[in-house]
Amino acid sequence: xxxxxxxxxxAAAALGMAVPEADLAFHGEVSLHAxxxxxxxxxxxxxxxxxxxxxxxxxxxxxxxxxxxxxEGCLRAGVSSVLCRTGALDAGSVGRVVxxxxxxxxxxxxxxxxxxxxxxxxxxxHNPRNNRHAVLALxxxxxxxx
Numbered sequence: 555x556x557x558x559x560x561x562x563x564x565a566a567a568a569l570g571m572a573v574p575e576a577d578l579a580f581h582g583e584v585s586l587h588a589x590x591x592x593x594x595x596x597x598x599x600x601x602x603x604x605x606x607x608x609x610x611x612x613x614x615x616x617x618x619x620x621x622x623x624x625x626e627g628c629l630r631a632g633v634s635s636v637l638c639r640t641g642a643l644d645a646g647s648v649g650r651v652v653x654x655x656x657x658x659x660x661x662x663x664x665x666x667x668x669x670x671x672x673x674x675x676x677x678x679x680h681n682p683r684n685n686r687h688a689v690l691a692l693x694x695x696x697x698x699x700x
Contacts, residue, residue: 574603576645576677579684580610584667584698586691591665594653595700600681601645608640609673615666616658623655634658637672664692669700 582595593612599605613635621630627639636656640649658665669687671679679685687700 574605574675574677575601576603576605576608576643576674576679577601577681577684578605578608578643578671578674578679580669580671580687580700582669582700584689584691584700585695586662586665586693587695588693589657589659589661590655591658591667591691592653592655593667593669594651595669596651597640597643597649599643599645599647599649600684603677604645605640605643605675605677607642608671608675610638610640610652611668611670611672612636612638612654613668614656614658616660616662618656619659620657621654623653625652625654628652628654662693664690666690 577600579598579600580595582593585592591614597610617633624636628636631637636654638652643649667689671685689698689700691698
């Protein structure tokens with residue numbers, strides 16, 4: 555998927571077509587307690603272009619056995635992942651808070667969570683560092699920020 559998208563954007567740029575640019579960022583928190591993992595984040599668009607929509611991918615290091623709360627715009631995308639729409643993000647804006655709670659297999663002492671952009675609405679993001687995160691949450695109920 556990434557290769558096709560980047561090739562398409564490169565081809566558009568080579569043809570002199572304007573390719574939108576948007577700096578997506580995701581900031582939030584992860585916690586783990588007794589196999590229940592809570593991920594809460596806010597998408598941001600630092601611009602310069604507006605986005606009609608984007609998709610955030612959440613991946614857990616353990617299989618998800620129950621999605622206890624999937625908000626509108628989110629869906630299961632495999633054994634251990636969920637995709638969530640951000641909705642429209644104007645340049646310089648903050649989107650709606652998204653909270654996803656899942657139960658993972660077993661009773662792990664720790665769970666890794668990866669957060670990244672699955673689709674950027676056709677825009678190029680030259681600063682992917684603020685939309686790719688990896689968080690290790692221990693089974694303490696403590697909140698880990700990204």
